[in-house]
Amino acid sequence: MGLTGYLVVSALLFGIGSFGFLARRNAILMLICIELMLNAVNLSLVAFNAYLPDPDNIGGVFSLLVMAVAAAEATVGLALVIAIIRTRQTPEVDEYSDLKE
């Protein structure tokens, strides 16, 4: 399993994440799918870095940065979702249509 295998796994993860984000109606599950997509990108960064002929570790640095940003995004996103659910009493994103009406 060389670089191509890791890239294919990463593409599959990204596809599952994007399908979930586009198709699910629950806000928390959409957040989980965003995390999945960020993980897929991380995997491809680390894989590219590991298979460089002359590695300079920048892939590792970037994946650490992406992880920290993902953690911050998950905290703020979940806090937002919980605040919305507390006022609207539903996690379904279709119900959040106040600005449309």
Added chain:
Amino acid sequence: MMVCFGSLAGMYLLLGAGIIAAAQVLIYLGAISVLILFAIMLTQAGDANLPSPFHRQAWLALAVSVMVVALITFTAVTTDWGAAAEVTVISLQALSQVLFTDYALPFEILSLLLLAAIIGAIFLARRPEEDEEAN
């Protein structure tokens, strides 16, 4: 989800990036999974009359996602990456050398971002009644 995050940590280990595998276990398995579990526990208290979990646009979303996966896979398979045959192990020393010299500014900005996220999350998750009690 937790199985997926854990196996990703295993793949990082296979790729010779032990420190990133450790960070993955700490951040994703330790922190984000627990956070999401708490959010699910807090929000889904016995509403059993759920409609279909999928959106009306699920088929369109499936088509788009399959196309994206096919495109990326095709590119990954057909391109000659000129990859090294062996996996290079990232040493912790070299990684931190790069992180704290060339990438010191993004590192500091990241700490600011995390601070802002903490404050924002506390502010957003606070109940309005506690505000009135505090005043």
